Amino acid sequence: MIRDRYDVVIVGGGSAGCALAVRLSEDPGRRVLLLEAGPDPQPVPEIVANASMQTRLLLESPYIEMYPTPRVIDDSVFHNLAGRIMGGGSSVNVMSVLRPMRHDFDTWVAHGNPEWSYERCLPVMTRIESDQDFPHGPLHGSDGPLYVKRPFTLDMPMSDPVRAFIDRARSMGLPHCPDLNVPEPLGVCASPYCIKDGRRQSTAVAYLEMARGRS
Ligand SMILES: Cc1cc2nc3c(=O)[nH]c(=O)nc-3n(C[C@H](O)[C@H](O)[C@H](O)COP(=O)(O)OP(=O)(O)OC[C@H]3O[C@@H](n4cnc5c(N)ncnc54)[C@H](O)[C@@H]3O)c2cc1C
Known part of the structure; x- marks a missing residue:
């Protein structure tokens, strides 16, 4: 249900946005709205959920956005890949979990x-x-x-x-x-x-799933 007042509005349900929404809504007194530009398909489509379909996900799925991005060095343009679906990049990326050094x-x-x-x-x-x-x-x-x-x-x-x-x-x-x-x-x-039993663990799965019932 969309209410008219929230304590926090998060724009973008990507890797960070889903985790943030779940952490902030742990406090039942805090009302959190998560806005995502892409779809939030339930259940998660097989091409996203099945880790072995990674290549097809990137080449064939409608959940990839290619943002035209100018290079600082010469102003030429390259197309930066990103996810446009609940979970954002974590729903389309290669799933390796690498910490900064x-x-x-x-x-x-x-x-x-x-x-x-x-x-x-x-x-x-x-x-x-x-x-x-x-x-x-x-x-x-x-x-x-x-x-x-x-x-x-x-x-x-x-x-x-x-x-x-x-x-x-x-x-x-x-x-x-x-x-x-x-x-x-x-x-x-x-x-x-972050692959469990062959299934992608995006932040939409690992985080958002546990909080969907929160009002
Ligand atoms: C093909 C690919 C492979 C990658 N592989 C790896 C990897 O193996 N390991 C790794 O650690 N990282 C990987 N990355 C990088 C990683 O996925 C990103 O760094 C990370 O997802 C960024 O998180 P974020 O929350 O900043 O943005 P995102 O996850 O991109 O989230 C932004 C969200 O905002 C939404 N949005 C955009 N505009 C609006 C708007 N106006 N209103 C509402 N919502 C909006 C988008 O749809 C998206 O869901 C990969 C990225 C790509 C594209």
Whole structure:
């Protein structure tokens, strides 16, 4: 039901907007309106939900927007891909869950944002996730809304080009890096993904689903 007064209006139900709406509406006294320009199909269409349909999602689905974006360097225009559906980018992206590195946080602090230090943000990053591979360490969360797992490991069968790439990296001295989401990852890593039983865990799924019943 659309009411006429809200405490918070969130424009854009994307990766950030869905999570924000759910967190803010945890307080039953706060009225939150989430506005999304794209559709909010229920159930989520198979081409979005099924992680193995990623390529077709990008090439064939109506949920991709291509924003003309001028390049600063010469004013030429490229078309920036984005999601236009509830969940935004998290409903169309490649689903890898990669944290910023310590260097990124240090840079943000150096630009005058002391709240964005690695130490200040770590509790937020752990609260977001439910890491299936590292549930007990101090760097990871085990009961957050976002399911995170590394479905591919480096000892699995892989295509010849991928095997050759990894072997070459190792022969150059790059170590095996079991966890990409540490402050300073180095080496050949298996990427973490937000895919649960083959299904995409967008913020529309991982977050918004739990709050749709809130009035
Ligand atoms: C093809 C692709 C692959 C990617 N792969 C990865 C990956 O593997 N891992 C990763 O971490 N990141 C990936 N990203 C990037 C990531 O998805 C984005 O950085 C992230 O989704 C941005 O979140 P956001 O909340 O800022 O914006 P978005 O998620 O884009 O949300 C913005 C929302 O606002 C809506 N909107 C726009 N205008 C209006 C309006 N006027 N009124 C109401 N609503 C409006 C849009 O429809 C959209 O839903 C990928 C992105 C793309 C496009």
